Amino acid sequence: MTLVAACGSGDGGSAAWERAVWPPPIDDSVEAREEAPPGGATGGAPGGAPGGATGLVVRWDVVDAWGVERFTVRRDGEASFLARARDGHEVRVDRSLPPRELEALRDRLREARCCELFTDGAWISPSDGPRIQLQLRLPDLSCDHATPLSAWDTEAARPCEAALREVHARPRFRE
Numbered sequence: 001m002t003l004v005a006a007c008g009s010g011d012g013g014s015a016a017w018e019r020a021v022w023p024p025p026i027d028d029s030v031e032a033r034e035e036a037p038p039g040g041a042t043g044g045a046p047g048g049a050p051g052g053a054t055g056l057v058v059r060w061d062v063v064d065a066w067g068v069e070r071f072t073v074r075r076d077g078e079a080s081f082l083a084r085a086r087d088g089h090e091v092r093v094d095r096s097l098p099p100r101e102l103e104a105l106r107d108r109l110r111e112a113r114c115c116e117l118f119t120d121g122a123w124i125s126p127s128d129g130p131r132i133q134l135q136l137r138l139p140d141l142s143c144d145h146a147t148p149l150s151a152w153d154t155e156a157a158r159p160c161e162a163a164l165r166e167v168h169a170r171p172r173f174r175e
Contacts, residue, residue, distance in 0.1 A: 013099035020139030025055020081168035112159035115143035
């Protein structure tokens with residue numbers, strides 16, 4: 001099942017958002033998605049070098065016994081949510097976030113203290129079992145976390161997960 005929603009009126013972000021300095025985007029090559037340690041981001045400056053204006057700036061992967069959830073956002077606001085069960089069923093939601101909504105997402109993630117939840121460098125590999133990977137490359141908010149799934153089932157992590165889920169309006173599949 002695929003749902004596509006085109007949202008937004010092209011509203012720009014705040015003046016500060018329009019002038020913001022972006023960190024290099026997340027390396028979204030196939031190998032990087034599966035195996036790269038944090039800090040492996042590649043790409044360049046906005047609008048010019050590779051990945052600049054359209055590079056991946058949010059990636060959140062949940063891997064559990066039931067399947068995989070993946071939520072990504074590109075710098076140009078293109079957002080994608082995919083939930084794929086091990087039995088092959090999947091749900092996909094794609095939408096465009098205008099700059100105003102992308103800025104609001106950054107603000108909610110910062111308010112939820114997503115980059116402070118875990119110590120960077122606590123990277124677990126895909127073979128380490130159920131896990132969540134969060135990578136952010138937004139102005140004034142950049143971090144990499146790959147932690148056991150159980151680490152997200154805390155009171156401190158709930159606001160971060162809620163901020164991410166608010167964008168695609170999909171429920172939590174695991175309990």
